[in-house]
Amino acid sequence: MRPSALLLAVTALWPLAARAGETACWYEAGVLVVPAEVMGVAGDFVLDTGAPRTLLAETQAQGAGYAETELKGSVRLAGLELADRPVQVMKLDARLRPLPTPVAGVIGADVLAGRVLDVQFAPCRVAITAAGEAPSFGPAVRLPLTWRSGRPTAPAEVSDGARVLGGDFVLATGSDAAVRLRDDLADAPGAAEREALYPDGAVRPRLRALSFAGDLFEAQPSGLASRAELDAVGEIGGPVLSHYRLRFDFAGGELLLAKQKGPPDRSDGP
Incomplete structure (x- = not known):
């Protein structure tokens, strides 16, 4: 592991339709x-x-x-x-x-x-x-939305308590870990098997802190992502994004976030 890497604490843990x-x-x-x-x-x-x-x-x-x-x-x-x-x-x-x-x-x-x-x-x-047809979103935190290798990204910071790392993070509504960090930037030395830290694995070490959209998320289940597949600092997944009502304005290059009222709907389907 390179000395500058952040450490994760392992715990038991058709064209467009005419209308919207x-x-x-x-x-x-x-x-x-x-x-x-x-x-x-x-x-x-x-x-x-x-x-x-x-x-x-x-x-x-x-x-x-x-x-x-x-x-x-x-x-x-x-x-x-x-x-x-x-x-x-x-x-x-x-x-x-x-x-x-x-x-x-x-x-x-x-x-x-x-x-x-x-x-x-x-x-x-x-x-x-x-583009240009979305209804009013209301008061929101606004972040720049950019693209890296076909994935949308926004700025965030992570810390293991000793080091802080900031940059662009992929926004992934289909990722089950709160945060994943690129594997050349982070490690979890307490993990028995490193492969278990990746998406196919079952281990979710804890990240000391994530700062995103003005909010602090502590001790979040996290993991690693391969550098070959991710050219951003990391990835922010559903467990964090579900705290917000979101607008991905891909056309305008902007992410809008408002606090979600009530817990996420974990029903068995619509």
Whole structure:
């Protein structure tokens, strides 16, 4: 481990539709889930702003008669209809296993770019609008929204008590860890197996502090992300983002956040 790395404390632990559309959603096991249809496969999909590509689960694709791993077809979500979109077929990772029912895939940031995405967690609703057509959001904290390798990012800071590290963090509504840090910037020396700190692993060490949107989050379940897959400082996931009502203004390059009223809706579906 490099001396400058932060330490994590291991504990037991179609073009745009003419008008806006919205849909019910639910928040379960740290991830945001929505009804959608991809490549003619309708079902429950994780909506992950931190995923650069839209995915169809391998089992779902095979069941629909698709043998290829790279497809092109339709995506439908919350009034948004897109044709001829690239869709990748792959086995979904372990973060989705705690969900009560299997999901059909992941809706990624590639279908959201250039639009406005509103997310509220109580009651859980998702709305997608064209640039310039979103309704008033109300009082909010505003952060710059930028892109890194097809993922939206915003500024934040983390600390292990001795060091502070700031920069751009990917905003991932489909990540079940509150925070993940790039693995060349952080480590958890108390972990028996380092691989268990990654998304497919089960270990969630505690990060001393996260400062985001003017709020301080302490002792949050965290983990690592591979430098090969993440070129930001880290990733902020559902357990933190669910504290807010969110507007991802991808068209305007701005993230708006207002405190969520009430706990996130962890129902079994809309």
